[in-house]
Amino acid sequence: MGWFTNHYYEIAAMILFGVGFMGLLLNKNLIKKIVGLNIMDTAVYLLLAQRGMIFGRVAPILGDNLNPSAQQYINPIPAGLVLTGIVVSVSVSAFSLALTHRLYKKYHTLNLDEILLKSKQEKLKAETH
Amino acid sequence: MKDHENTEYKGSTNPFVAWVNADPAPERKPKKEKKQKTAGAEKKAVASSKDEYAAYENRIRKFNSFYKPMAIILCCAFIALMIFVVTQTAPFGIADVPSNNEVSYKYIEDGLKDTGATNVVAGMILDYRAFDTLGESSVLFTAVMSVMILLRKDRDGSLVNDPAEEKVIKEEEKISRIHRDVVLKTMAGIVSPFVILFGIYVVLNGHISPGGGFSGGAIIGAGLILISQGFGSERTKKFFNFKVFTIITSGSLLSYAALKCYSFYTGAHHIETGIPHGIPGAILSSGFILPLNIFVGLIVACTMFGFYSLFTKGEI
Amino acid sequence: MIDGQTILVWILLGFLITCAIAAIVSKNLLTTVLIFMSYSLVMSIIWVVIESPDLAGTEAAVGAGVTTILFFITLKKVGELHTGKKKKKKDQEEGNEHEGS
Numbered sequence: 425m426g427w428f429t430n431h432y433y434e435i436a437a438m439i440l441f442g443v444g445f446m447g448l449l450l451n452k453n454l455i456k457k458i459v460g461l462n463i464m465d466t467a468v469y470l471l472l473a474q475r476g477m478i479f480g481r482v483a484p485i486l487g488d489n490l491n492p493s494a495q496q497y498i499n500p501i502p503a504g505l506v507l508t509g510i511v512v513s514v515s516v517s518a519f520s521l522a523l524t525h526r527l528y529k530k531y532h533t534l535n536l537d538e539i540l541l542k543s544k545q546e547k548l549k550a551e552t553h
Numbered sequence: 554m555k556d557h558e559n560t561e562y563k564g565s566t567n568p569f570v571a572w573v574n575a576d577p578a579p580e581r582k583p584k585k586e587k588k589q590k591t592a593g594a595e596k597k598a599v600a601s602s603k604d605e606y607a608a609y610e611n612r613i614r615k616f617n618s619f620y621k622p623m624a625i626i627l628c629c630a631f632i633a634l635m636i637f638v639v640t641q642t643a644p645f646g647i648a649d650v651p652s653n654n655e656v657s658y659k660y661i662e663d664g665l666k667d668t669g670a671t672n673v674v675a676g677m678i679l680d681y682r683a684f685d686t687l688g689e690s691s692v693l694f695t696a697v698m699s700v701m702i703l704l705r706k707d708r709d710g711s712l713v714n715d716p717a718e719e720k721v722i723k724e725e726e727k728i729s730r731i732h733r734d735v736v737l738k739t740m741a742g743i744v745s746p747f748v749i750l751f752g753i754y755v756v757l758n759g760h761i762s763p764g765g766g767f768s769g770g771a772i773i774g775a776g777l778i779l780i781s782q783g784f785g786s787e788r789t790k791k792f793f794n795f796k797v798f799t800i801i802t803s804g805s806l807l808s809y810a811a812l813k814c815y816s817f818y819t820g821a822h823h824i825e826t827g828i829p830h831g832i833p834g835a836i837l838s839s840g841f842i843l844p845l846n847i848f849v850g851l852i853v854a855c856t857m858f859g860f861y862s863l864f865t866k867g868e869i
Numbered sequence: 870m871i872d873g874q875t876i877l878v879w880i881l882l883g884f885l886i887t888c889a890i891a892a893i894v895s896k897n898l899l900t901t902v903l904i905f906m907s908y909s910l911v912m913s914i915i916w917v918v919i920e921s922p923d924l925a926g927t928e929a930a931v932g933a934g935v936t937t938i939l940f941f942i943t944l945k946k947v948g949e950l951h952t953g954k955k956k957k958k959k960d961q962e963e964g965n966e967h968e969g970s
Contacts, residue, residue: 427640429871429875430640430644430645431639431640431642431644431645432645432878432879432882433645433878433882433919434636434639434640434642434645435636435639435640436882436885436886437639438632438635438636438639439632439636439886440885440886440889441632441635442628442629442631442632442635443886443889443890443893444889444893445628445631445632446624446625446628446893447889447892447893449624449628450621450624450625451893453898455898455901455902455940455943455944455947455949456893456898456901458940459892459893459901459902459905459940460893462905462932462936463889463892463893463905463908466908466909466912466932469924470912470915471639473916473919473921473924474645474919475652476652476653476657476919476921477645477646477919477920478646478647478648478653479646479647481648481920482920483763483920483921483922484661484672484673484674485671485672485673485762485763485922486665486671486672486673486833487671487834488834490665490833492661492662492664492665493661493662494657494658494661494662495648497661497673498920499652499653499657500657500660500661500673500674500677501656501657501660501677502652502921503674503921503923503924504674504677504678504682506921506924507674507678507765507767507923507924507927508678508685508686508689510767510924510927510928510931510932511689511693511767511771511853511927511931512689512692512693514857514931514932514935514936515692515693515695515696515697515856516696517936517939518696518700518860518864518936518939519696519699519700519703521864521939521940521943522699522700522703522704522863522864523703524943524947525703525704525864525943525946525947526703526704528946528947529718534947534949537613537617540613541606541609541610541613544606544609545606548602548605548606549602551598551602552598552599552602672923674921674923675923755926763922763923763925763926764923764926765923767927767931768923768926768927768929768930768931771927771930771931771934771935772930772934774935775930775934775935775938778935778938857935860935860939861935861938861939861942864939864942864943864946865942
């Protein structure tokens with residue numbers, strides 16, 4: 425049981441990563457692929473940020489404590505790294521949504537296979553004419 | 554050799570390949586036949602293209618039948634391996650692990666002395682690791698530019714929006730102008746000032762309490778989106794158009810870079826910056842962190858609202 | 870070491886995994902986006918539990934707010950807010966009638 429009680433955050437993060445990865449690989453719908461990518465993002469952030477947590481200590485907001493000792497506060501580095509990542513993930517998903525929008529305007533579908541077939545058809549048409 | 558010099562190839566890679574193999578291009582003759590454009594050849598081409606299409610469709614179907622089980626198997630194996638590896642690491646929530654080392658102790662113990670910020674995370678990302686945040690703001694700027702390239706309307710609106718969709722958008726705007734949703738409008742009027750005020754509070758208190766440029770900027774952007782939804786885009790256009798957007802984002806990025814260049818230059822040469830750190834816990838303290846927070850907040854707010862208006866109307 | 874907070878965290882993590890699976894499996898795109906929004910909210914509660922309030926605020930504003938709005942606008946643009954193909958076809962016919970008249 426020790427492997428579970430000591431590592432439940434990591435196990436949950438890995439399961440979330442797997443679920444997001446499955447969604448990214450197996451769904452043909454582009455928007456679901458983007459949702460899967462976002463779930464993978466958050467799983468990685470969870471794995472990173474839980475490394476800084478220490479039982480019995482508090483978040484590194486000093487307040488009135490002008491002589492802080494490192495034994496009172498948790499590790500601030502993972503939080504700083506993840507804070508950057510969260511905002512970047514928004515811009516990634518906005519960019520991919522914009523690409524999806526353009527693809528829909530051209531091919532009028534969100535299914536990746538249909539998009540591939542339609543683009544092949546167009547190419548063949550252009551070759552014959 | 555003469556043959557090689559005389560042959561002309563259209564593709565860019567073909568001549569090199571042919572030159573390496575030292576043989577004339579094999580596809581050249583059928584192309585000439587095509588150029589004669591007899592009726593039979595065209596029919597043949599159509600038939601061959603149909604065959605090719607069917608072959609491609611078949612290939613996709615075959616690929617899918619092979620791809621799905623392989624993806625599931627690989628995913629499951631990968632996740633099982635990852636869970637096994639993760640359970641072998643140090644337990645969660647214990648202080649004596651390699652990830653809690655002297656770097657974080659240094660940030661916590663000397664952070665207040667070095668940066669003057671009582672929020673150690675803000676002091677870390679805006680002072681010790683400020684170039685990281687500059688690169689991150691540049692990523693946001695680049696993202697909004699690429700979305701603009703993808704979704705922005707042409708001057709006559711012909712590049713992105715086809716006329717039918719343009720018509721639909723205009724009709725919807727007309728309908729929403731006449732029959733504005735009362736619940737949405739009233740609630741937007743009541744809530745949005747508080748949302749924006751709270752965002753400004755979070756940005757300005759970033760160095761003494763949790764929050765900072767990223768979360769505050771996102772809250773301000775959400776408030777702007779709420780105003781634009783409730784009162785129509787004409788209302789936000791009065792104070793937020795493309796010119797304002799350009800000035801705010803590029804100005805904030807440039808001032809961020811300038812401030813941080815000054816601070817790093819003086820720090821590398823052991824010169825005093827001349828900016829007092831102030832009393833810890835006061836609003837006007839911690840040197841450059843307050844203006845840097847404001848710049849980051851402006852960039853994030855403009856980016857969020859820019860995403861929204863580019864997605865809805867194709868213009869800022 | 871199993872106390873109240875640990876059990877709360879287990880419940881939250883279980884909710885996260887359920888939400889992720891539901892978002893991936895669900896057929897309707899609108900449902901997917903809504904479930905993803907609640908996923909982000911629960912994620913921000915977990916950030917509070919592991920003592921990172923900065924992350925909690927950012928995740929709540931960005932993940933549950935702005936990303937969801939962008940998803941909604943894209944769904945509206947690609948015409949997936951009306952569920953089912955029948956309704957879509959009806960809408961198209963109505964649009965054609967409007968154009969004709």
